[in-house]
Amino acid sequence: MKNKYSDLIEQTFYWPQEEFYVEEDQLMWHDINLMDVIKQYGTPLKVTYLPKISENIQKAKRMFNVAMAKVDYKAEYNYCYCTKSSHFSFILDEALKNDIHIETSSAFDINIIEELAEQGKLTKKNYVVCNGYKRDQYLDNIARLINNGWTNVIPVMDNKREVTELSDRLNEKTSIGVRIASEEEPKFEFYTSRLGIGYKDIVPFYENHIANNDKVELKMLHFFINTGINDTAYYWNELLKCVNVYISLKKICPTLDSLNIGGGFPIKNSLNFDYDYAYMAEEIIAQVKRTCEQAGIQEPHIFTEFGSYTVGESGAAFYNIIGAKQQNDREKWYMIDSSFMTTLPDSWSINKKFVMLAINRWSDPYERVLLGGLTCDSDDYYNSEQHSNAIFLPRLTKEEPLFVGFFNTGAYQESVGGYGGIQHCLLPAPKHVVVDRDEDGEVRTKLFAKEQSYKSMMKILGY
Structure with missing residues (x-):
């Protein structure tokens, strides 16, 4: 029975693709081991791949x-x-x-x-x-x-x-x-x-x-x-x-x-x-x-x-699935450690879809889920992909965390979301890492911005 997440992707799309492939059960993006980046910087995380x-x-x-x-x-x-x-x-x-x-x-x-x-x-x-x-x-x-x-x-x-x-x-x-x-x-x-x-x-x-x-x-x-x-x-x-x-x-x-x-x-x-x-x-x-x-x-x-053509495909956002909520017999929510409204505002404001893939656990069985953000707003969710009126991700377990990536997010999301300002429910802006390659083609990462602190928010708010 083909019920692994990798089976789903291979049956649905031409796979692998130019920028994506899987190695040792983990997603590679432009030959970058994304789990290595996540382990180094944590989530939520914004990444820009300059090349x-x-x-x-x-x-x-x-x-x-x-x-x-x-x-x-x-x-x-x-x-x-x-x-x-x-x-x-x-x-x-x-x-x-x-x-x-x-x-x-x-x-x-x-x-x-x-x-x-x-x-x-x-x-x-x-x-x-x-x-x-x-x-x-x-x-x-x-x-x-x-x-x-x-x-x-x-x-x-x-x-x-x-x-x-x-x-x-x-x-x-x-x-x-x-x-x-x-x-x-x-x-x-x-x-x-x-x-x-x-x-x-x-x-x-x-x-x-x-x-x-x-x-x-x-x-x-x-x-x-x-x-x-x-x-x-x-x-x-x-x-x-x-x-x-x-x-x-x-x-x-x-x-x-x-x-x-x-x-x-x-x-x-x-x-x-x-x-x-x-x-x-x-x-x-x-x-x-x-x-x-x-x-x-x-x-x-x-x-x-x-604009979007120039910079859009250089961007990605990574989240950790921090919990699951079974709300009824058909709707199971995976909760991300951030907010769609604040970090991917186009997904909320104009119902824009991005390429979405699990980062790890590709050999695990999958299930249909809804993704929810951390704000208390009922509109803070992501419920479908461009090709399908559904989302499928590996099943959540206690043994290993699950990470999910949204790709081609490099255009407009920071400016529309009010980068460096006050976000809905005071959720902090995530870390931002810039990825480049040196003359030998080796990957180099640099932390551009730390996760927004409570002190910066308090200052903006006049406290």
């Missing part, structure tokens, strides 16, 4: 450059990292090793840009694409960069007033972008994105607010799809509409030369995940090339803004 960041960046750059070569695309590809996905210094340090550019979304991002430049990790040759609704402080900081000689800063206009308010702060002429307010998916709660300027208003906006402004010139047209780059009729329709707006603008605006296709590649949320990245890159480039050729317009430089 995965560079791997994904290089993969995307290679795919887009190959796609351009296939259709003789006569323009450049620029990879931007969206800092809002994770602002940690070790993330930016790793990403910037790969000759990329930066996308910002708020005022303090600019302070990070200046700090990175002071450390020699970012130069004025890098593009800095500034998105988001721009309040005074954000406009002041953007203008400071530009007035200090950052000629590749591209503020993307989110609304009509921003052109005038930015121009009033500039000493020199600068390039800007305009964001299109894309139409949302039919199932969304409203029809048009609150960000950007409507399709029909783009050309009049250029003619009335930009064309005769001696402080700005239009370089970039930007569009963003909230659901990311996916092989759906909705995505291809929005892309085509955007390219047609680009063509209309290009005919009256010679300085326009760049198209920013915001909305990133998806990342693995299940071991059944199947996505043809190379096909999508090739189809995007081919459609842009073909549409521009038909209109007699030179194809634009392509900018992408990848």
Whole structure:
């Protein structure tokens, strides 16, 4: 009878996978023995595996450059990292090793840009694409960069007033972008994105607010799809509409030369995940090339803004199952030593699923369970996986503790969860360990942050 946890995984998925395999009854992740890490640092534990960041960046750059070569695309590809996905210094340090550019979304991002430049990790040759609704402080900081000689800063206009308010702060002429307010998916709660300027208003906006402004010139047209780059009729329709707006603008605006296709590649949320990245890159480039050729317009430089794709698959969270509660004849709860609401807030707020696997005891029998967090909130639970409306884990015993891992958690969870602040029920933020490899390929771990102390919470609360 095949009732071991390892049997379940092997029967359900193609196994082993690129980053996962089992050795001596324990899960290995990127050739890292996770039980060794857990024994050294304990749980709950957040881990960032830095080499995965560079791997994904290089993969995307290679795919887009190959796609351009296939259709003789006569323009450049620029990879931007969206800092809002994770602002940690070790993330930016790793990403910037790969000759990329930066996308910002708020005022303090600019302070990070200046700090990175002071450390020699970012130069004025890098593009800095500034998105988001721009309040005074954000406009002041953007203008400071530009007035200090950052000629590749591209503020993307989110609304009509921003052109005038930015121009009033500039000493020199600068390039800007305009964001299109894309139409949302039919199932969304409203029809048009609150960000950007409507399709029909783009050309009049250029003619009335930009064309005769001696402080700005239009370089970039930007569009963003909230659901990311996916092989759906909705995505291809929005892309085509955007390219047609680009063509209309290009005919009256010679300085326009760049198209920013915001909305990133998806990342693995299940071991059944199947996505043809190379096909999508090739189809995007081919459609842009073909549409521009038909209109007699030179194809634009392509900018992408990848946040979750850049950093998401570098992250993981590990928990200890500290107890079980049989609440009725069908519902058995495994309690983790932390909270989903505080450490994986997307699982609670938008019902996002992550890759979830047992770390140890793969030879043990499994059972169907629900996972509960430590807060007193009824919403603090995890009850299904992306591929199945259920969770299965090895049975809990008194002889050996059980550990569980959630993978590809590296994007947004710390910022959405309020890293370093006050968490629900005053549960402490877990330890955070950064994993890298030295020149010989040997794994190196470093404790970035200790578990949050009661003293830091008391200070924040004013005690």
